Amino acid sequence: MESKLKLNQSLIEECRTLAKKITDEVEKEIKTRSTVTVERTVLRLLGVDGVNQFDEPLPNQMVDEVVEKGDISKGISIYIASALYHSGLSLEQLINNYNHSDNCLTKYPLIKTNKAKEILQPYIKASFERILENRKTRNKLFERYGKNPTDLYVIVATGNIYEDVVQAKAAAKAGADIIAVIRSTGQSLLDYVPYGATTEGFGGTFATQENFKIMRKALDEVGLEEKRYIKLVNYASGLCMPEIAAMAAIERLDVLLNDSMYGIIFRDINMQRTFIDQHFSRMINAFAGIIINTGEDNYLTTSDAYSEAHTVLASQFINEEFAYRAHLKEELMGLGHAFEIDPEIEDSFLYEVAQAQMAREIFPNAPLKYMPPTKHISGNVFKAYEQNTLFNIATQLTGQSIHLLGMMTEAIHTPFLADRFLAISNAKMIQKSMASIREEFLFKQDGIIQKRASEVLEKANQLLSQIASTSLFDALENGIFAGVKRPFSGGKGLDGVFLKSSDYINVVSDALEVRFNEN
Amino acid sequence: MESKLKLNQSLIEECRTLAKKITDEVEKEIKTRSTVTVERTVLRLLGVDGVNQFDEPLPNQMVDEVVEKGDISKGISIYIASALYHSGLSLEQLINNYNHSDNCLTKYPLIKTNKAKEILQPYIKASFERILENRKTRNKLFERYGKNPTDLYVIVATGNIYEDVVQAKAAAKAGADIIAVIRSTGQSLLDYVPYGATTEGFGGTFATQENFKIMRKALDEVGLEEKRYIKLVNYASGLCMPEIAAMAAIERLDVLLNDSMYGIIFRDINMQRTFIDQHFSRMINAFAGIIINTGEDNYLTTSDAYSEAHTVLASQFINEEFAYRAHLKEELMGLGHAFEIDPEIEDSFLYEVAQAQMAREIFPNAPLKYMPPTKHISGNVFKAYEQNTLFNIATQLTGQSIHLLGMMTEAIHTPFLADRFLAISNAKMIQKSMASIREEFLFKQDGIIQKRASEVLEKANQLLSQIASTSLFDALENGIFAGVKRPFSGGKGLDGVFLKSSDYINVVSDALEVRFNEN
Amino acid sequence: MKIRPYGDTSHDGKVQLSFTLPVSSNGLGISAAKELAKKMGLVNPQVVHMEDIHEGYCFFVVYGSVPYEIETDLLKNEEIENVSLSKEDIEALIERNFNRELVFVGASTGSDAHTVGIDAIMNMKGFAGHYGLERYKGIRAYNLGSQVENEEFVRFARKVKADVLLVSQTVTQKDVHIKNLIHLVELLEAENMRKDVILIAGGARITNELAKELGYDAGFGPKKYAEDVAAYAVERLIEKNK
Amino acid sequence: MKIRPYGDTSHDGKVQLSFTLPVSSNGLGISAAKELAKKMGLVNPQVVHMEDIHEGYCFFVVYGSVPYEIETDLLKNEEIENVSLSKEDIEALIERNFNRELVFVGASTGSDAHTVGIDAIMNMKGFAGHYGLERYKGIRAYNLGSQVENEEFVRFARKVKADVLLVSQTVTQKDVHIKNLIHLVELLEAENMRKDVILIAGGARITNELAKELGYDAGFGPKKYAEDVAAYAVERLIEKNK
Ligand code: B12
């Protein structure tokens, strides 16, 4: 498709170069560190799971043991391998007999790293195979049913996974292609992942592996009936980013919200912590074929969507580069943006179209995630339905990939069954009645749309230069994004960050790198 | 504005030539006839008004007297003039003393036509001056407040003129530019115009001169507050077309629904009757500066809006030519069309845009009346709100002049106060957020839109040729429009048509022709 | 089974409400809106939107839960359910049970000028893929069009010995359709014809319940097609024949 | 004065309703919807739309009239009406009545991460053209941001000797805000600080009525700005001073 905006291509390239420079700096900082959740993730991918009588997950217990009684700077891998080696137990036996106060991991002398890798190899292989099997299943289903140019995405958020299933199935039958199970409000700040099927949450349902499994099964069933592959989404951002990525890989989720910037800005998570976690989690996603979704859209719910549009683009360039470094392909980069300009602004729709088309042209192969109006939605449900119509039109006109449906009750409550149905009907009417609009409608040469897009690109370029001249840490400390300032050593989760010792190993990460280098 | 559709201009010219030929035929037929309502109109414009104790309007009583006891083929003018001459009464005295059984008009010998004209001259002059005064007032207000490129038009229809006033004012305050008072369902088939302020109607409020006055006053008041001129609309089509035009001219209405084709097809009014009535009524409108609205939109509520689109265009060409013949300027030709394609049709929105843009380009100076979706509106008020959003966008994108707002409760009831408010809000959001969309968006060369427009034009051309090869009467007998067949001598009101004798005079029509020739 | 509205979770009773009150959008306005919602049974009503739509008139949107339960076992189905007979089934039924054509007469009566509904039921080409009665073998269908006076309608029915009368009514404002529908029944009774015909009303706002109340045999609303009406009428005629 | 909803004519009582029932879109479904509408008091409810939105779940739109009247003279205004004081008025009021700065402490508490609301009230730049408290002369404003634990909030309030506490709550699902708001009151009481502060809650779903029920001095919902809160708080502080 030919460019409709005539964007300055060299400026785009320059932005990418700047983003490289910016992420280089970050990488330097994070390479030397690991976090407790990274280590727990290693355990999970070796097959460690379960909780004790206090509902503490086993991975937490084990890592905590090493933190307290061992030397976590060496990584969990060496501890678990040493324990297996010396105890002569299988991993399953170790898990079943695990007891924190017994020092099950820390009571043994540590073995050689090579030996450790060898011991853990079969476990890694088993879980990698499961993940690859999932990937194959997903691809097969895509082949069978085909892919949509635009996927309709809705959320369920009852707090009860079984109610969520009812609602998710209803949505899929009504035409939704992607179902996201929103997490309970508190979860991203928990430094562990809850366990088992859950039926109580606030504003969402806990992300647990069992819940993933239950919903995956339900969506596969409805997909079979509907002859469509229904994608499942959950949220990784937060203090357990890589663990959730691992669980998602195992349970064949298809999309994960996965963005440090969101965690830092909107959840006050420590930046060191979450940059490290993000990198590892994205590697897992890259391997599992899971699309990541980034949270740039959120900037516009806090700051003004017209004047701050360029911060979204700048952040997308940075997120793209972070993703590349974790071996994610463009096809898995669901960069976020949003339709959030105040509709009271004259020609706001044209500005929205400019911004959406700009994102589309700058990231042509990325499955862009386009968020609906939320901030300027009021309790007037009829008006909200109109605003969502405009959003759906902008989506159709600019060919967005992941189309998050706006709810007429956005300002009121998490969606009712009928709200979701009406949202899907709205979008489907637009998709149908405007099927060919993207090819049919052209934009005026040097008109409002073209000008707006260039302007945003230029401002993003300036912002990236500015960030590159200091650092992303600095930018975050100074509230460049969404006007929120976060100190380098503030926020939640810093105590879970540690410097890696020279003999640190992470068997999963190493195995992943091997796989990436194979291809 | 440059053409976006690249329509075949010579085909358009050919259509106009064909329409001339078609209307020539009709004119030949109607020139020789007059109708009872035409004669009653003459009386009204001389100043005859009022009712007897049975609520029969004076103009009806007088014309009936001549029909029964005189020779109506000479026209009412000569009778009223003779009566004035012989009785020595002033018109006012004659009216006050009028009594059907006294043969007040028919008991005198008829005077010479020249003498008659002389006697009636002052009365005509008085009412013409009043009409010109109205025209001046209207123009002055337009100059003061300015004109909109697109006027928002809503209806009130409570049945009670005083409730209508409340609702009309509310609508004007909310942003409506045009208020139409819908008539009670039965009225267009009444062969008289009801009298006085009325508070009981079904699906609408009776069109009476007093009701016109009450609403005009109310709208002038709210216009003053809002600093906008609020236009008032009523319905002339029906058995009393010219009488309502006369009343509207006197009470400064701004727009009249005025279309024989509507009456024939949808109200089963005899075609001879209504073509004659239409011609005279449009002359009055031309003189009063009243915009006419034609009813082509209705074809699409009955027939399929995609396959029958060309019947709308063909009828517009015919209506345009009828209008020219009555001295109406393009600026007063509010030709009707509608957004009625089934939204389930793929790309229906693009077809709608094609048709709307086509009308706009073919009739560039006409204040086109664009009707909202109605037929495919269901009781799903949310969906209806979305459909109306699409309609509002098509309006904005193609620059329609008179924008009839769709109601979310279209399939349920005549609009509630809040329905109208929400409809206006919907349209205003589109006008604002898409202010420049008409200039910004271009259509693909030889795309779906351009092709659809040419196709409709071609089919309209073919249809006009076909009609021209026989006659419009024939076309109506064969159900060419909206699939409804109407016989030449069937339908309502034929008994009110009569052949004019050689000494027939119509003092108003003659005076109007003089005025038209002056300019 | 006892049921309740389902918003976000089973049995939560959630409903949405909107209305206009002659008040202003202020604290008193909210109280008025809540008061009304409470009278309607809403527990903890939330006024989620209020907006002045004219001086002294305010539009409200309200959400809340109702405590009411509906006992589904006690519900009466007041509508005529689609009998699953196809055009062909119906034609066969007629052929088997009658040795003559059945006569259907339809019209949009009174001042009602809407024909699309009655045409949908009667015309050859039908509506939404359902052929109309005119195309049915074994049925003679007369569609008199719109604005047909009841007197005229009854006269015609007598003339053609109608078995079934189909009356369409679309305009319902101020209950004009009710007056008109009752008038027809009265006429038929006065003419001693009521018992000879199956009398059916239809239209967007017509329900079976309403039609029966007014003395009709049945009433059909939106999404009913020729086969629904024909199936019903033919079965009733067969019963009558016995 | 007695009022009723206004649809098409004064006092016609018309309301619009929508809800989902666990039924199918058929005659029984209509009956269920009507039954519910009748329980809510609708006279002659019209089911104008029904649509299956999932197996066994049907969405309904209903219109009808309610017979209820609201007596406006009996209504209590449970909201705090905008006192028409400007920023300057309020600053003058403070200057006249206090010879010190008044201390306001605000936060979005508990697990709530929404800051836009509390920022709208407190931040320099304010919201929708209304400057926030930080810009007020005579007011020292501390905005602690979001996800602030109640304990932390109370500790800070004690430290800076707060006169006014501003608590923002946006997430209300399963009444999480109520639990959180009550917890704060309990803490303040336990610390014997409740009487020393003007305690104010705010948020999109917060009403004055609710806040008072929970033991707050006042509650502010949508379309309330810094001057509304400041005017209220300062006047209460003046009263208290007397
Ligand atoms: C098309 C239309 C017109 C056309 C009619 C053209 C024609 N040839 O019929 C025109 C433009 C002429 C028109 C005029 C008016 N209309 Co009109 N019109 C409509 C519209 C848009 C669609 C109706 C329609 O055709 N539906 C499609 C058909 C297929 O559906 P249906 O009638 O429900 O029929 C189905 C069933 O009900 C059933 N059925 C129907 N009849 C029968 C009969 C039997 C025996 C059986 C078994 C079944 C059956 O089967 C059909 C198929 O499923 C509606 C709004 C809407 N979207 O519903 C307004 C509407 C019906 N009109 C309305 C009004 C008020 C008028 C006017 C009175 C306005 C005025 N004051 O000028 C005029 C005058 C008409 C008059 N005196 O009757 C109102 C009625 C309000 C009310 N409830 O009282 C409506 C609802 C619009 C509105 N919101 O104001 N109208």
Ligand code: B12
């Ligand atoms: C922006 C936004 C976000 C942003 C917040 C960014 C930020 N920096 O604040 C982000 C994207 C981070 C976010 C996240 C979530 N959100 Co959110 N969000 C919104 C949104 C779109 C707008 C809220 C807003 O900013 N309004 C503008 C401000 C100015 O209005 P306001 O808060 O009402 O404030 C005014 C008054 O209420 C008053 N006021 C407010 N506070 C106070 C305090 C005092 C003392 C006073 C006097 C006055 C006052 O003054 C203000 C000016 O008039 C709403 C939907 C909507 N349109 O309302 C959802 C919404 C609030 N979010 C919701 C949810 C569920 C969430 C999540 C929990 C979702 C999830 N599971 O992941 C998360 C997590 C948040 C958490 N744990 O709290 C729900 C809440 C549902 C409910 N009623 O329980 C909503 C309604 C959306 C929905 N329909 O689901 N959200």
Ligand SMILES: Cc1ncc(COP(=O)(O)O)c(C=O)c1O
């Ligand atoms: C990138 C990203 N991650 C996570 C979330 C949700 O996170 P939480 O569960 O913390 O509310 C969002 C919400 O919009 C997001 O954009």
Ligand SMILES: Cc1ncc(COP(=O)(O)O)c(C=O)c1O
């Ligand atoms: C041209 C025209 N005249 C008149 C009317 C209304 O006429 P009536 O009052 O007969 O319903 C319409 C309705 O749409 C119309 O289009």
